[in-house]
Amino acid sequence: MTATLYAMPASHPSIAAALMLERKEIEYETAWLLLPFTGPILRLRGFPRRTVPALRIDDRKIQGSREISVALDEHTPEPRLFPCDETLRRDVEQAERWGDEVLQPAARPGVLPQEWVAEAGLGQPQAASEPSPQGGTP
């Protein structure tokens, strides 16, 4: 089984999805996408939305870091990403939701100093500061 993770450089949700796959020890390859081709390529590959991370695994197509974490625990139950205990699981889901809805928008390139982004090897500073023709965010 080979999984393909569709990702963009400097995309923290893409990095989160890669870390999930690594923790699960699932073999995968990464297809790096760049704006403005991200959306069209994902649509051509059969994904409904334009954003990364997107994952193809065993003919399943999953898009979005939160959807990917749930799907990976279904696909490969051990080691678990979510705790078994319901209360702890809710805490983790809440933290994930905060990361998705609050932290991600706050940490978009353009907010972080470009020299930090460059030093961390997270992407090309000029790509981060140029508006996407699709209005997308890296």
Ligand SMILES: N[C@@H](CCC(=O)N[C@@H](CS)C(=O)NCC(=O)O)C(=O)O
């Ligand atoms: N909350 C979503 C974020 C998805 C997202 O905004 N991805 C960005 C990269 S970090 C993207 O694909 N941007 C391209 C676009 O908006 O066209 C997740 O966690 O999957």
